[in-house]
Each structure stands twice: as C-alpha cells, then as structure tokens.
Amino acid sequence: MTAHINHKSHNGNQDDHPFKRSDSAVSIMHLKREPFKITVIGSGNWGTTIAKVIAENTELHSHIFNPEVRMWVFDEKIGDENLTDIINTRHQNVKYLPNIDLPHNLVADPDLLHSIKGADILVFNIPHQFLPNIVKQLQGHVAPHVRAISCLKGFELGSKGVQLLSSYVTDELGVQCGALSGANLAPEVAKEHWSETTVAYQLPKDYQGEGKDVDHKVLKLLFHRPYFHVNVIDDVAGISIAGALKNVVALACGFVEGMGWGNNASAAIQRLGLGEIIKFGRMFFPESKVETYYQESAGVADLITTCSGGRNVKVATYMAKTGKSALEAEKELLNGQSAQGIITCREVHEWLQTCELTQEYPLFEAVYQIVYNNVRMEDLPEMIEELDIEDK
Numbered sequence: 001m002t003a004h005i006n007h008k009s010h011n012g013n014q015d016d017h018p019f020k021r022s023d024s025a026v027s028i029m030h031l032k033r034e035p036f037k038i039t040v041i042g043s044g045n046w047g048t049t050i051a052k053v054i055a056e057n058t059e060l061h062s063h064i065f066n067p068e069v070r071m072w073v074f075d076e077k078i079g080d081e082n083l084t085d086i087i088n089t090r091h092q093n094v095k096y097l098p099n100i101d102l103p104h105n106l107v108a109d110p111d112l113l114h115s116i117k118g119a120d121i122l123v124f125n126i127p128h129q130f131l132p133n134i135v136k137q138l139q140g141h142v143a144p145h146v147r148a149i150s151c152l153k154g155f156e157l158g159s160k161g162v163q164l165l166s167s168y169v170t171d172e173l174g175v176q177c178g179a180l181s182g183a184n185l186a187p188e189v190a191k192e193h194w195s196e197t198t199v200a201y202q203l204p205k206d207y208q209g210e211g212k213d214v215d216h217k218v219l220k221l222l223f224h225r226p227y228f229h230v231n232v233i234d235d236v237a238g239i240s241i242a243g244a245l246k247n248v249v250a251l252a253c254g255f256v257e258g259m260g261w262g263n264n265a266s267a268a269i270q271r272l273g274l275g276e277i278i279k280f281g282r283m284f285f286p287e288s289k290v291e292t293y294y295q296e297s298a299g300v301a302d303l304i305t306t307c308s309g310g311r312n313v314k315v316a317t318y319m320a321k322t323g324k325s326a327l328e329a330e331k332e333l334l335n336g337q338s339a340q341g342i343i344t345c346r347e348v349h350e351w352l353q354t355c356e357l358t359q360e361y362p363l364f365e366a367v368y369q370i371v372y373n374n375v376r377m378e379d380l381p382e383m384i385e386e387l388d389i390e391d392k
C-alpha cells in the first residue's frame with residue numbers, strides 16, 4: 001500500500017492542515033458578565049510585547065474582553081515628545097521595542113491610577129525593583145474582584161523574608177495574583193517568532209464561577225497566540241522561582257562566554273544552576289513542583305534561552321571583556337532596560353546569608369561575589385567545585 005500524502009497540508013493554508021489542533025475548546029465560552037477589561041502596568045521591552053499580545057487577543061475575543069487595553073507608561077521625553085504620545089500616535093514604542101507595530105486598540109496612559117480605572121485584570125510587567133513603589137501607589141484603588149498576573153522575574157525581599165512577587169501583590173493589594181513566565185526573549189515574541197510560555201494561576205476562595213471570573217480558560221484566551229503557545233497550570237511558585245533564578249545563572253554563563261571558556265563550560269553552569277534552582281524551590285517554597293522545572297517553558301527552557309541570548313548574559317559577557325561593573329555594563333548596553341539578575345543575585349545572597357545557607361548554593365554565591373565584591377571570574381570553577389571525596 002502506498003502512503004497517501006495530503007497535499008492540502010502543503011498549500012500554506014493552516015486551516016486545511018490535517019494535524020492542526022483547534023482552539024475551539026477554549027473559544028466556546030459564554031460570558032455571564034461584562035467583558036473583562038485589561039490594564040498592563042509597564043511598557044518596557046517585555047511590558048510592551050505582552051501588551052501587544054493581549055491587545056491582539058482582546059480584539060479577537062471581544063465577546064470575552066473589552067477590546068481597548070490600557071498600558072501604563074512610566075513617561076519620559078524622547079527628544080521633545082512624550083513616549084506616551086509617540087506610542088499613541090505612531091503606535092510604536094520607539095525606545096523599548098523599536099520597529100514593532102503595536103495594535104491601535106492598545107492605549108498608552110502615563111497616569112497610573114487612571115490607567116487601572118475599571119480594570120478587571122491587571123498584568124504587572126515592570127522591572128521588579130520598581131514593584132514596591134507601584135504597589136504603594138495602587139493601594140486603596142484596586143477593587144477586590146480584580147485579578148492579577150505578574151510577568152516579572154525576581155523576588156521581593158522584605159520583612160516576610162523572600163517572597164514571590166505574585167504573593168507580594170496579593171498581600172499588598174488584596175487581589176488574587178498568578179504569574180506568566182517562559183522561554184520568552186521579548187524581541188523574538190514581538191516579531192511573532194514562535195515560542196511557548198507558562199501561565200500559572202490558582203482559583204481564589206471567592207472565585208465567582210465559569211463565565212463570571214478569571215480562570216484558566218480566560219487566561220489562555222488572553223495570552224495564547226498562534227506564535228505564542230500558552231500552557232496554563234497551578235504551580236505559581238515553581239514558574240516564579242525558575243524565572244527569577246535563571247537570571248542569576250545567566251550572569252555566570254555570561255562570565256564564561258566573556259572569558260572564552262566555550263560551550264562545555266556554559267553547559268556545566270546551566271546544569272549546576274538548574275540544580276540550585278530546584279534546591280531553592282524545594283527548600284523555601286515546598287509547594288512548588290519539581291516537574292515544573294523540567295517540563296514547563298518556564299523551567300529549563302527559559303534557562304537555556306536566557307543563557308543563550310538574554311540581557312543578563314550580554315551584561316556579564318561585557319563585564320568579562322571590559323572589566324566594567326555590572327551596573328556600568330547594564331547602563332552602556334541596555335538603553336534603560338534592566339538585567340534583573342544583578343539585583344536578584346544580591347537578594348538571594350542576603351536571604352541565604354540570613355538563613356546561614358550561602359555554602360549550600362555555591363553558584364549563586366559565586367555570582368554574587370563576582371558582581372558585588374570584585375572576586376575574580378577566573379576563580380569561578382574553584383568556587384563551584386563539587387568536593388564530594390571523603391577526606392580519610
């Protein structure tokens with residue numbers, strides 16, 4: 001018998017593709033309330049990219065979402081113009097996401113409180129060091145029915161110890177907050193090159209029911225695009241820990257790259273890094289699931305992509321090649337963007353020091369010592385050497 005090839009699948013029309021999977025399961029959703037209104041808080045490289053993704057979906061699913069998406073902009077002058085005005089007239093974020101056309105239903109707003117008026121879903125997407133100040137301004141202005149998703153990668157270190165950013169948002173604003181994290185270099189997603197991500201969300205105690213409240217189906221519809229495949233799970237802690245800590249590992253990979261040590265060394269760093277990420281999760285956030293680190297885009301896939309081409313690796317490579325500090329490198333290379341590993345490695349060090357556990361995380365500690373205490377990068381292999389031979 002001769003194998004039959006369905007030539008329809010090669011004509012470029014995806015609808016005819018015999019293996020095309022349908023999204024109809026999620027699109028059949030009957031809303032029993034007003035369409036959800038969305039605000040994205042942040043307009044940097046990833047903030048603008050995610051706002052683009054969302055605005056495409058709100059227009060497509062206008063029976064579920066209010067098509068207009070507000071994006072709060074920490075406004076600044078570009079020449080004589082406000083960045084907000086440029087985004088609203090030219091529909092491009094010329095500073096943080098240049099040369100990418102943004103949907104016209106995405107409206108930039110420089111007034112934080114105005115931008116969240118009437119919003120049902122807040123999507124946080126700013127460098128994590130700015131979150132406390134934003135949250136402080138929002139306190140008392142967010143209705144209890146509002147739900148949130150944090151796209152930030154980092155931790156909050158405060159009186160409660162090391163905290164997930166989603167938990168911090170919940171504690172400070174009284175709203176349920178999930179997370180989005182994945183192998184997602186913003187410039188690639190913005191160009192609509194295919195990638196995957198993970199969204200994690202747990203239904204709150206006051207969940208209003210299907211069609212009335214945010215749940216996994218709503219979140220899939222909000223974030224999933226043909227070029228941006230979304231898996232929705234419950235493990236908020238797992239994806240948040242992986243997203244925060246891979247930035248520290250990426251700094252180490254950047255040192256390796258800058259020193260010219262090659263691919264084997266980079267792979268060794270990533271192996272050790274994954275081990276420390278999982279250990280950190282199990283030790284401090286036992287609710288996180290080990291399989292998340294292996295199976296989800298937010299786990300090992302994000303580690304790989306960040307260590308290959310992310311901003312943290314670029315900053316650390318530049319440090320190795322020029323001898324400049326992390327902050328100098330960030331300033332010179334990133335045009336106002338943030339390499340989150342610089343702050344995260346300090347937060348992790350301070351937390352581990354409080355717990356007297358720095359020795360249990362030699363890679364995280366080595367990165368901290370190189371970034372903040374001028375320890376030599378050449379000493380990295382010695383600092384992370386696994387000495388498991390018994391001294392007899």
Ligand SMILES: NC(=O)c1ccc[n+]([C@@H]2O[C@H](COP(=O)([O-])OP(=O)(O)OC[C@H]3O[C@@H](n4cnc5c(N)ncnc54)[C@H](O)[C@@H]3O)[C@@H](O)[C@H]2O)c1
Pocket residue numbers: 042043044045046047048073074075096125126127128130151152153154184185186187336337338339340
């Ligand atoms: N860029 C990516 O590829 C990417 C991908 C996935 C996740 N993330 C994560 O998303 C988060 C946001 O990253 P990003 O790339 O959108 O930001 P970014 O690194 O582009 O940072 C620039 C943004 O910070 C804003 N900013 C500067 N000073 C501020 C202040 N005082 N208060 C508030 N905002 C201020 C700027 O206006 C600008 O919008 C980070 O935690 C990052 O790790 C980034």
Ligand SMILES: O=P(O)(O)OC[C@H](O)CO
Pocket residue numbers: 153182183184185186247250302305306309310311312313338339340
């Ligand atoms: O460019 P980085 O290093 O901030 O990494 C960006 C994303 O987190 C990759 O998923």
